[in-house]
Amino acid sequence: MTRILFTVDTELSPALHQRGVDARENLDIAVFGRVGGGEWGIEHQMTRLETHGLKGIFFVEALCAHALGLDVLKRIVDPILSRRHDVQLHIHTEWLAWIERDPVAGRRGDNIADFTEPEQRVLLELGVEALARAGAPRPTAFRAGNYGADNATLRALANLGLRYDSSYNRPFLGTDCRIEAEGDLLVPTELDGVTEVPVTFFEDFPGHARPLQLCASSAREFDWCIGRCIDAARPTITVVSHSFELLNVRRTRANKLLVRRFDELCAIMQDARAPVVTFRDVDENALCSPARRSDALKSNPARTAARMAEQALGMLLYDRA
Numbered sequence: 001m002t003r004i005l006f007t008v009d010t011e012l013s014p015a016l017h018q019r020g021v022d023a024r025e026n027l028d029i030a031v032f033g034r035v036g037g038g039e040w041g042i043e044h045q046m047t048r049l050e051t052h053g054l055k056g057i058f059f060v061e062a063l064c065a066h067a068l069g070l071d072v073l074k075r076i077v078d079p080i081l082s083r084r085h086d087v088q089l090h091i092h093t094e095w096l097a098w099i100e101r102d103p104v105a106g107r108r109g110d111n112i113a114d115f116t117e118p119e120q121r122v123l124l125e126l127g128v129e130a131l132a133r134a135g136a137p138r139p140t141a142f143r144a145g146n147y148g149a150d151n152a153t154l155r156a157l158a159n160l161g162l163r164y165d166s167s168y169n170r171p172f173l174g175t176d177c178r179i180e181a182e183g184d185l186l187v188p189t190e191l192d193g194v195t196e197v198p199v200t201f202f203e204d205f206p207g208h209a210r211p212l213q214l215c216a217s218s219a220r221e222f223d224w225c226i227g228r229c230i231d232a233a234r235p236t237i238t239v240v241s242h243s244f245e246l247l248n249v250r251r252t253r254a255n256k257l258l259v260r261r262f263d264e265l266c267a268i269m270q271d272a273r274a275p276v277v278t279f280r281d282v283d284e285n286a287l288c289s290p291a292r293r294s295d296a297l298k299s300n301p302a303r304t305a306a307r308m309a310e311q312a313l314g315m316l317l318y319d320r321a
Contacts, residue, residue: 002230002237002274003282005197006054007166009143010042010076010243011061012068013251014094023068029251031076031243036253040246042076046083048263052270057278058243059090059143059166062127065134067098073134086278087136089162091127092145111148113178121156128160141197141279143167150178151192158193164279164287165191166238168198171209184296187235188287195284200229200238202297204304209296213240218307219264221299228297230273235287237274239265248318257314 012023013030021029028034033041042058049056058080065073080087093112096104103126104119112120124142131139141164142157149167157165168179181191185198200212202225210216212225222239229237246262248255269276 001286002234003287004226004237004239004269004272004274004276005057005166005278006049006239006241006269006276007057007059007143008042008045008241008243009061009090009145010058010080011090011092011145012064012072013244014092014097016251017068017098023072027072027075029244029247033244033247033254035247035251038254040254040259041243043079044246045241045243045262046080046085048266049085050083052266054266054269054276055085055278055281057086057088057141059088059141060131060136061090061092061095061145062130062134063091063093063095063099063123065130066101066103066126067095070130070133073130077131077134077136081136086280087131087139088141088143088279089124089127089131089139090143090145091123093123093148094145111146111176111178112144112153113148113150113176117152117156120153121159124153124156124160124162137280140164141166146176147172147199148176148178151180154179154192154194154196163195163284164197165194166197166199168196169211169240170198170201171211186296190288195287197236197238197287199240200225200236202299204299204307205301206298210299211240212237214245214262214265215241215258218303218310219261219268221303221307222265223268224299224303225297226268226272226274232295239269249315250319253318255314255318257310257318 012026016026144167147167147169188197201209204210246258
């Protein structure tokens, strides 16, 4: 049986912090989406998911707690847990610049893969510890900030007892994502001691991979891709979003095109011939069941052109206006 995982990378903005925005305002903008007189972040997203009988997986960035204080992290974790969604671990190593007690002796990097395996374990332990202190259950899954993991990350996760990683994102391979495997990962695969659950992708034109991400794919592409994955009996379909994804690029107001697309996606997932699950709902064997086919999905020019026109309109109306 195919299972859908709707994942939300939930994080404060290091860029806003660097610009002098205080922690409360950063939280309001980047996590809760409180801009322009509305609220479009995780509370809105959970409400819309629940309206359709769905649960989300919230990969919560935890290093920020060591820079800004535990209360910031608790304000994120509490509403997710109280509404019975799933909290898992997310790390952006950019926060190291503001951690007073430097855990890696001055080493810096934009991605966790920029660090040695022992250093990665230290960073992951800090994240696990912060989530626990904020009241979350011990995480079983991880996603690297910027998808910037490598195979050392997977070994460090296995060493700490985490069972799943979801940092493999085909469009980011060779840049931020440095996870090496035999061929493109299309289905969950045992890799360096963990189950790698890849972000679902498709080819929108020859040789170009596009992730199944809210701001990157149209509702029509979601409907087509989810249906094709179910027909192929893929074990998982992994959808990506972010806590701030329904906002415009400048984070000043909602992008109503994406708000509408999110509602359409929720309806598509509700009606799909596959349940929407969290990492705590299923066992590892179920996620790794074999697919009938494992070919990369290839979209057609009409869907691609329609999405490009829609994206251009969204930028014109909500980013540039």
